[in-house]
Amino acid sequence: MGWSWMNLKDIRKEFSFFKNNPNVHYLDSAATALKYDKAIEKMTDYYLKSGVNIHRGSYKLAYLATKEYEEAREVVARFINADPTEIIFTKGATQALNLVANSANLLVGTNEEVITTEQEHNSSILPWLDKSQELGFKVVYIPLNEEYKVTVENFKKVLNNKTKVVVINHVSNVLGYLNPIKEITKLAHKQGAVVILDAAQSIANVKIDVKDLDVDFLAFSGHKIYGPNGIGVLYGKKELLRKLHVYEVGGEMVSKASKDAIVYQDVPHKFEAGTPPIAEAIGLAEAIKFMESLDYQKTTDHIKKLKSKAVAGLSKIKGVTIYNPTSDFGVVSFNIDGVHPHDASSVFDEFNVCIRSGHHCASILTEVLGTPGGTVRASISIYNDDQDIEALIEAAKKAASFFGGF
Numbered sequence: 001m002g003w004s005w006m007n008l009k010d011i012r013k014e015f016s017f018f019k020n021n022p023n024v025h026y027l028d029s030a031a032t033a034l035k036y037d038k039a040i041e042k043m044t045d046y047y048l049k050s051g052v053n054i055h056r057g058s059y060k061l062a063y064l065a066t067k068e069y070e071e072a073r074e075v076v077a078r079f080i081n082a083d084p085t086e087i088i089f090t091k092g093a094t095q096a097l098n099l100v101a102n103s104a105n106l107l108v109g110t111n112e113e114v115i116t117t118e119q120e121h122n123s124s125i126l127p128w129l130d131k132s133q134e135l136g137f138k139v140v141y142i143p144l145n146e147e148y149k150v151t152v153e154n155f156k157k158v159l160n161n162k163t164k165v166v167v168i169n170h171v172s173n174v175l176g177y178l179n180p181i182k183e184i185t186k187l188a189h190k191q192g193a194v195v196i197l198d199a200a201q202s203i204a205n206v207k208i209d210v211k212d213l214d215v216d217f218l219a220f221s222g223h224k225i226y227g228p229n230g231i232g233v234l235y236g237k238k239e240l241l242r243k244l245h246v247y248e249v250g251g252e253m254v255s256k257a258s259k260d261a262i263v264y265q266d267v268p269h270k271f272e273a274g275t276p277p278i279a280e281a282i283g284l285a286e287a288i289k290f291m292e293s294l295d296y297q298k299t300t301d302h303i304k305k306l307k308s309k310a311v312a313g314l315s316k317i318k319g320v321t322i323y324n325p326t327s328d329f330g331v332v333s334f335n336i337d338g339v340h341p342h343d344a345s346s347v348f349d350e351f352n353v354c355i356r357s358g359h360h361c362a363s364i365l366t367e368v369l370g371t372p373g374g375t376v377r378a379s380i381s382i383y384n385d386d387q388d389i390e391a392l393i394e395a396a397k398k399a400a401s402f403f404g405g406f
Contacts, residue, residue: 011382011383012383012385014036014037014038014290015034015035015036015037015226015383016037017034017035018383023352024352024354025351025352025353025354025384025387025388025391025392026354026383026384026388027353027354027355027378027379027380027384027388027392028354028355028356028377028378028379029204029224029330029379029380029381029384030173030201030331030356030360030377030379031356031360031379032223032224032229033204033223033224033225033226033381034226034381034383035223035226035227035228036226036227036286036287036290038286038290039226039227039228039283039284039286039287039290040228040283041286042282042283042285042286043228043279043280043282043283046065046068046278046279046282047279050064050065051279052065053065053275053278054066054069054275054276054278055252055269056251056252065278068282069276069278069281069282070084071285072281072282072284072285073087073089073268073281075284075285075288075289076233076284076285076288079208079288079291079292080208080209080210080218080235081208081209081210081211081212082210082211082235083238084268085238085266085267085268086235086236086237086238086241086267086268087233087234087235087268088233088234088235088236088241088267088268088271088272089231089232089233089268089272089276089277089281090219090231090232090233090234090271091230091231091232091277092221092222092223092229092230092231092232093123093198093199093200093219093220093221093224093232093233094123094221094232095232095247096219096220096232096233096234097123097124097127097196097198097219097234098123098127098247099234099244099247099271100196100217100219100234100236100244101127101128101130101131102127102244102245102247103243103244103245104127104128104131104135104137104165105131105135106243106244106245107164107165107194108135108137108164108165109135109136109137109164110135110136110137111136111137111138111162112137112138112162112163112164113137113138113139113140113160113162113163113164114128114132114137114138114139114140114163114164114165114166114167115140115141115142115155115158115159115163115165115166115167115168115188115193116128116139116140116141116142116166116167116168117141117142117144117150117168117169117179118141118142118144118148118364118365118368119144119148119150119169119172119174119175119177119179119362119365120167120168120169120198120362120364120365121169121173121198121200121360121361121362122361122362122363123198123200123361124167124168124169124196124198125139125167125364128165128167137164138162140158140163141158142154142155142157142158142168143157143158144368147177147324147326148175148177148323148324148365148368148369149175149177150168150177150179150180150184151180152180152183152184152187155184155187156187159187159188159191159193160191161191163188163191163193164192164193164194165193165194165195165196166184166185166188166193166194166195166196167196167198168181168184168195168196168197168198169197169198169199169200169201169202170197170198170199170201170202170206170208171199171201171202171205171206171328171329172201172331172362172365173200173201173331173360173361173362174323174324174331174333174360174362174365174366174375174377175323175324175327175331175333175365176201176307176324176327176328176329176330176331176332176333176379177324177327177328178202178206178328178329181195181197181213181215182212182213182214185213185214185215186214189214194216194217194240195214195215195216195217196215196216196217196218196219197213197215197217197218197219198219199218199219199220200219200220200221200224201224201329201331202220203220203221203224203225204224204225204226204291204381205300205303205329205330206296207296210235216236216237216240217234217235217236217237217240218233218234218235218236219232219233219234219235220232220233221233222280222283222284222287225284225287225288225291226287226290226291227280227283227284227286227287227288228279228280228283228284228287229280230277230280231277231280231281231283231284233284234271236267238267241267241268241270241271242266242267242270244271246264246270246271246273247271247273248271248273248274249262249273250273250274251273251274251275252265252269252272252273252274252276253265253269253270253271253272253273294382299382300329302382303329303330303380303381303382303384304329304330306330306380306384306385306386306388306389307327307329307330307331307332307380309386309389310332310378310380310389310392310393311325311332313389313390313392313393313396314332314334314392314393314396317393317396317397317400318400318404319336319337319338319400319404320334320335320336320337320396320400321334321335321336321337322334323335323369323371323375330379330380330381330384331377331378331379331380332377332378332379332380333375333376333377334375334376334377334378334396335371335375335376336376336396336399336400336403338403339399339400339403340373341357341358341371341373341374341375341376342357342358342373343403344357344376344399344403345357345376347395347398347399347402347403348376348392348395348396348399350395350398351391351394351395351398352391353388353391353392353395355376355377355378355379355392356376356377356378356379357374357375357376357377358373358374358375359374360374360375360377378392
């Protein structure tokens with residue numbers, strides 16, 4: 001049974017942040033979501049009751065820890081409709097995306113092409129730009145439309161028989177637009193290309209089914225969905241995962257080693273060298289169970305309502321420019337004319353409004369937007385309310401008034 005709309009407001013009680021910071025308006029969930037109390041409690045429980053290592057011990061506590069860790073993998077797999085053997089635990093989406101790019105030479109060759117977008121987070125695109133210098137392939141960008149959105153029509157303009165990889169975000173962390181991944185994936189596969197999806201921003205807002213999307217790889221971070229920092233997930237189709245180069249070499253991921261040969265474990269353990277993030281995986285599983293208890297439609301409607309209120313309020317302030325008034329989710333990027341985003345954010349902080357300023361690790365996009373200093377970004381989540389948005393608007397008025405006086 002999911003949370004009803006009436007007790008959705010009580011979700012704030014599940015986050016000790018609000019008890020410890022009663023006067024703070026947290027609008028920075030696109031950077032990192034607040035931590036679900038029970039996820040932290042599960043991690044603490046693991047450490048206090050045993051804290052032992054997994055897989056290698058034949059004693060009962062090691063068996064129980066291994067069981068809990070592997071059950072976490074099953075929870076993640078169920079959450080995105082994958083097989084547990086297709087789920088690799090990493091330290092975050094950045095590492096997950098780099099793990100795939102590490103095998104670029106198996107996916108794309110000299111004079112071939114990788115398609116991406118100007119919306120991408122640095123973690124998504126920079127590994128491929130780096131590899132292009134080494135391997136001689138070309139990185140091609142899907143032209144954005146007048147609203148800075150990705151369209152299927154513009155994707156078709158750059159797709160050709162040289163295309164071998166498509167690297168794309170599901171939801172932009174700066175603009176909050178939901179990209180047409182299913183259609184893009186279908187077209188890419190017709191050309192024989194592999195699709196790598198950065199789902200870091202969508203995982204908390206969209207019910208993801210990897211079989212329905214049919215993407216080849218997908219990455220996300222635990223801290224974006226109310227779980228702990230230091231844990232991420234790479235999903236990959238098993239036949240493709242088996243082809244990738246190992247990213248790190250060490251304990252557990254080796255089936256057999258001799259003086260002159262190494263035999264690796266099968267996936268997923270092939271990519272989990274050394275002691276993995278055991279407590280973090282357990283905490284992530286608990287956060288996902290919380291996500292599964294929510295009614296996606298009601299939470300999405302709640303976030304969109306607050307986003308619309310923010311856009312309406314900010315639009316009335318003289319000197320405020322909003323770059324994504326039609327965003328699909330709770331991300332609002334804006335600037336105050338003539339004011340550097342970092343200077344503006346300092347005023348917001350004076351009013352206990354936590355927002356993000358700068359390039360948001362998407363410097364290519366802020367260049368396209370024509371904002372050399374980046375933007376001010378407010379990002380809304382399930383635990384935000386009308387008071388948070390009112391505080392945001394009031395702080396923006398104060399900032400515009402303050403800097404307008406110079």
